[in-house]
């Protein structure tokens with residue numbers, strides 16, 4: 001939804017723009033060009049590997065490990081959650097910004113990485129953290145969580161219909177060291193689905209489980225809630241614009257509800273913008289994407 005997002009952001013030279021989930025800089029690259037001259041792009045990501053990818057996209061040069069993420073005079077990349085934007089702005093001595101974009105979830109690079117454990121088609125360590133410098137990896141959380149906690153995560157964040165069978169199996173496997181990789185987790189889900197393990201409405205049966213555990217391990221909804229209710233209102237100038245791309249119905253509901261606070265937000269889109277049929281055909285992963293935007297009152 002690059003075209004739709006850039007349209008919603010209504011960019012002009014001189015604006016200060018935050019890309020709160022810079023990823024591979026697919027959005028940041030055209031944003032950086034649209035706000036020149038005189039603009040400033042601040043790109044954030046919880047994943048240092050994605051910041052290196054972004055720096056490479058923005059400069060056209062491989063990022064030198066250990067060097068600062070400063071691809072150009074008017075672009076700053078910071079290893080930070082979008083929740084910690086106020087601290088980043090304070091460090092940069094930028095009081096408030098004109099636009100903020102957050103594109104939630106994970107990037108194709110993360111999903112396809114054989115080392116991160118995000119994708120059920122990979123054999124990597126079952127980690128799933130965006131920020132590998134803090135928090136517990138998925139396999140460690142599964143080994144110490146109760147069956148009730150695992151069930152709750154599978155239901156709340158994955159709407160998993162077989163959670164009652166799956167949660168005790170995952171707990172027992174993790175505690176006995178048999179849930180070390182993404183492939184182990186995908187096999188466990190398939191064993192519970194048995195003959196029902198064929199593609200469900202076009203998606204692999206493990207899709208929901210991987211999504212649910214990832215959302216929990218990264219406290220994604222806690223970050224989003226704090227960002228929507230406190231951080232974005234505090235950091236945007238009056239008349240500034242927030243655009244959010246979500247992939248999960250729970251996230252979209254949170255954005256919709258936050259934008260109903262008319263003392264804080266104006267001109268919120270009544271309906272979310274969805275990707276075109278053509279885009280869904282080219283990139284099936286984006287079929288659940290929804291874009292909403294609103295203006296800071």
Ligand SMILES: C[S@@+](CC[C@H](N)C(=O)[O-])C[C@H]1O[C@@H](n2cnc3c(N)ncnc32)[C@H](O)[C@@H]1O
Nearest residue numbers: 021023024025026027045046047081082103107
């Ligand atoms: C869907 S991708 C963004 C793709 C990006 N818009 C692009 O065009 O390349 C989401 C990115 O957000 C990052 N992320 C997830 N939660 C975050 C958070 N709370 N703060 C900052 N980055 C986050 C992930 O590490 C990932 O790189």
